[in-house]
Amino acid sequence: MDQLSRFELLIGEKIEKIKNLTVLVVGLGGVGSYATEALCRSGVGRLILIDHDTIDITNLNRQLMALHSNIGRSKVEVWKERIKDINPECEVIGMQEFLTSETVEDLLFPYGIDYIVDACDTVDAKLALIEYAQTHHIKLISCMGTGNKLNATKVEIMELKRTQNDPLARVMRKKIRDRGLSDDVIVVCSKELPCPNESKVIGSTAFVPSVAGLYCASYVVNDRLSCEENI
Template identity: 45%
Template sequence: MTNQFPERLSRLRLLLKDEGLINLNNATVMVLGLGGVGSSCVTALARGGVGNLIILDRDTVEESNINRQMVAFYSTIGRVKVDVMTELIKDINPNCNVIGRQEFLTKETIGQALSQYPRPDYIIDCIDTVSQKLALAQWCMEENIPLLSSMGAANKLDPTHFKFDYIEKTKYCPLSKVIRTECRRRGIKNLEVLYSDEMPPQLQTQSGGSKAQTLGSMSYMPPIAGQMLAGKIILRLSGLEKFKVTPVATKPKLKQHK
């Protein structure tokens, strides 16, 4: 990028200055998961000047995604999410280098799978599955790659309860509780997360008396979470906010389950 910045970056330039925009253009960010949180995060990163994006997701667009996902329209139902998102990124910034893969990551293969891509400056975890989130945290810790993990936005109503913190300090978030316990078992410390301390609403029960498996999601909550994640990364990679590489290793506190 030269000193002749495109007009689309003019408002960013007033805040980030030339150095910040150059830093972002040279940065590589990997986003795992293109649901309501991840898809919003990626679009904000693209609009924010990040020049290299790696996006991974295994799914195709479904009608039920339309209420909250940036890739979801009636015209995109049935299409691969990473393909739709790649087109959207290129429409925002034609010069952005995008690697998009429809890939199914498991806890056994996640390290090997991610190692094949260019080393990112930051990874954003927008995955739904606990085992994959933990495997990713373990791998980032071992590879010394900074990770920011979303604890989800389902079953939440009030965006003012979103906050960034280390997993050890989270409260009132069911997913954070599970991740917190398992991080202790594995010796993973200071996993930085975006979570909500809003008390979860009572779940409706199915006819058999069990809790409903599909969590409710408001149209605005996942996108707000995604924008917040992107904002944190943009501030840090532009040089406006200092940060530490986390998570880090510590002695396991509890015996791991086999």
Template identity: 40%
Template structure:
């Protein structure tokens, strides 16, 4: 039986063909990116480029799809690639265990990408990716802040210019404005005000970028909100692919 029969039945044969011929690059394979990758693979995306320099640690297990006790210490990009191939052996997967910056993007972005997924935590890397994607006229879907939230009903989608409440979205808008971009990035964001019930413990403060940039205090997270962010991003990506002429 065709594993994509149900998707084809719902979306139609032409849409399914577009999905299977599409190329999507997912930058960041943590909480949001792992669920986005899962949904894109199960939807039948034919070409996936998976980018993340990080390795799984124990603090990832509460929210990241690829994080298990059995995968601690392994590269997220490698785990993601293995899982995608197990879901869809026909998917052409390229993995890149790379840190995203202005230099590495020269090898990670190219014109044949249909949609870029930004699920990066680091602000500088996020801005560099979005600016480069816009300069190359590539469609992009970007995740704003999923940490500190618990209410999935507050999750919204829209152009980056329409975002509100989210502190990360405000900073992203400001940084993009400095680079001359005001719209053209599809965003998934929450209008729930972020909240931590208690301050982080010093022993839990891990260098989130592991040698890249400055250490940051962790933000409290739950299992369900980042997952919905990732699944929502996947839906936005599939809509962009199937609605093209």
């Protein structure tokens, strides 16, 4: 028995399809941290991680890798160490970079990416990833807003054009139309109305972003397992 044996009981020889995957995760916060953990523990063979930030005390309420002992450290470096300890067979490529529409081609072009998990915060980065994925025919799942939400049961996977009660998704729909991109984008979105919040700082919980991140990982794994023609 090895560390993937319990998963292999469910999917059998298809475990090799997961081991051969290269998945890009952009944004290692409340959503991206849980997506990364689930992908790593599911046996994904190569993870490309991009995040420019360091761990802050305000991350402790929702980010999986955040501890008092690693405040101030690079999120990417902490994740490289964590993944090596969980699944030494997983190759990790980490970039402490800020992805934008100007940098996306240079950062991503050298790698044969199978899936993109967009867990970043900025509209520009999300648009850059969606355009890159559509141009290079890469499957992508993009997380919409999980801040100011309390009910994790309202999180769903859907098409961007079917989202509701999500200010970020509303902006993304318009921006995508303006750029002439396809709106057939798979997203994780909460249908919950945002909680009232008079602060300019977005509130967050431990459970809504984490559920969204796990949904992202679930989408990648289940979509890959369903692609019989790619065996």
